[in-house]
Amino acid sequence: MSLLAVRDLSVALGKRAVLNGIDLTVESGECVGLIGPNGAGKSTFLKAILGQAPGAGDIRLGDAESRTMSALERARIAAYLPQEREVHWPVSVEVLVGLGRAFGRSAVAAPSAKDQALIEAAMERMAVTGLRHRRATELSGGERARVLIARALAQDTPLLLADEPTAGLDPSHQIALMATFSDLAREGRSVVACLHEISLAARWCDRIVVLNEGRIVADGPPATVLTDELMRTVYGVEIHRADSAQGLVVLPTALSETEGNDRPDGA
Amino acid sequence: MSERTRFHLLIGVLALVVLLLFGLSLLTGPAATGFFDAFAGLFSDDRGTLALIMQEIRLPRAILAAAIGATLGLSGAALQGYLRNPLAEPGLLGISASASLGAVLALYTGFAAAFPLGLPLAALAGAVVAVLIVQALAGLSGNVLTIILAGVAVSSFAGAMTSLALNLSPNPFAALEIVFWMLGSLNDRSMTHVWLSLPVMIVGWAMLAALARPLDVLTLGEQAAQSMGVDMGRVRFLAVFGTAASVGAATAVAGAIGFVGLIVPHVLRPLVGARPSRLLPASALGGAALLLAADIAVRIVAPARDLKIGVLTALIGAPFFLWLVFRYRRTLV
Incomplete structure (x- = not known):
């Protein structure tokens, strides 16, 4: 299929x-x-x-029609990197990439070991591990782009x-x-x-x-x-x-x- | 220290500050009370003067200050996250203004004097009408800008109607009563006010708390958030109705208290690593602490003059707002 x-x-x-x-x-x-x-x-x-x-x-x-799926079901199949590279709050790079694993999890729960591994792998892949503690709003355009791609990769779709x-x-x-x-x-x-x-x-x-x-x-x-x-x-x-x-x-x-x-x- | 530990520490410290201020609030008032006597009076079964003062006057006042402060802090943080606008505050959706209008109409028509809960009920009704209008104006696919514009429209209209009521008020005393109510105060509130407003506020808090995770994801904008499983329709419903319930109930019993919802999230944002989900509980506690402190201050600074708490928060809040604008101007250049 x-x-x-x-x-x-x-x-x-x-x-x-x-x-x-x-x-x-x-x-x-x-x-x-x-x-x-x-x-x-x-x-x-x-x-x-x-x-x-x-x-x-x-x-x-x-195997389903996109428009009848819930936002959450779609998020498990397709990750999306919009053209607009919006980052509204000065969160750290690590937190921002971690948002890729945020869906379907309670806000108070810490990321699971599997989530953490996917977040690390995505940062590794986009070579942004060294930026981990930087604020996402203070990155250069290219760094921000790579961090946002890492976020999409962390979604693991x-x-x-x-x-x-x-x-x-x-x-x-x-x-x-x-x-x-x-x-x-x-x-x-x-x-x-x-x-x-x-x-x-x-x-x-x-x-x-x-x-x-x-x-x-x-x-x-x-x-x-x-x-x-x-x-x-x-x-x-x-x-x-x-x-x-x-x-x-x-x-x-x-x-x-x-x-x-x-x-x-x-x- | 890990980021998580630091957050838990911050919440612990804020909770402790709220507890201390709550205790201090119980000890503050014109009647001189010893520390141990006061707390004994709080739990005493006899109907002595001290027990009455503690149970009927100071306890409801402290509970309302904490709950309303928490409401303003929480809804301010939630709205700033939802609208992705650092200048958003609970009054933005027109809910405070409309609740005020409801209260003013109750005072104006004598409905407030007819029975004790007339005023807060009318104010709640005003909040409900406002939220329905905002929701209807914004429509099904309403985006953030439409919501803000709808809120501004409702706010302006409610403000105009309030002015009209003042303008046509039958006598100067009625006008004065209306103006004093609008300044915001926690004076002479009873446990009846607590029972009326607290359950509604708690429903609002629950709705706003459910926004934690979606608000985090909204850091990346609406399109990205949707693609990550956030149902924007549900988020808007929770944000608008959660604010309406909590802020509507708060305004209904205490009048419009400004700036708390704007300032508290700003002060605490850097301390939680700017994460909207973490800002929610921190702002709720911070708001409670700020309003408890302000309510203690109005009783200590001018005990005989009945200084209104809304005036005090505006006095502190407006210069802070100026500083905020100044800082943003610098970053925008």
């Missing part, structure tokens, strides 16, 4: 149709890069999967939905994070990550799903999906594409002469 199965999903926010007839199935062990221009509907798609956006169609998480997890990270942490996602997939979990860094998606994801104007316009392995033609029509950019020892390299190089979407120069 697939971990996530979306059938004919449509979402409208106000009168604007954001997603149109989306079909997507994600199996265990897949690292999926969800790409597409700004406003393509990527974030809304992740929210819809979590029952946080109103919509028509079927969304199955594990079969599915991780991450909205622009690499934004604001330096190249070494971007690569470390993508390698972590890839490892999670090897361990049999699934990751669906919205990405703007096409080069990272090409190098690290098993599968690329391209959203454009609320529809899936391509879905498959990076090498077949990330063509000159697709990048031109969807993003309006020319790419440099090469196969290296480390895998596929796709680098946007220039704006296309032909028509693209929402060209920044208005052409």
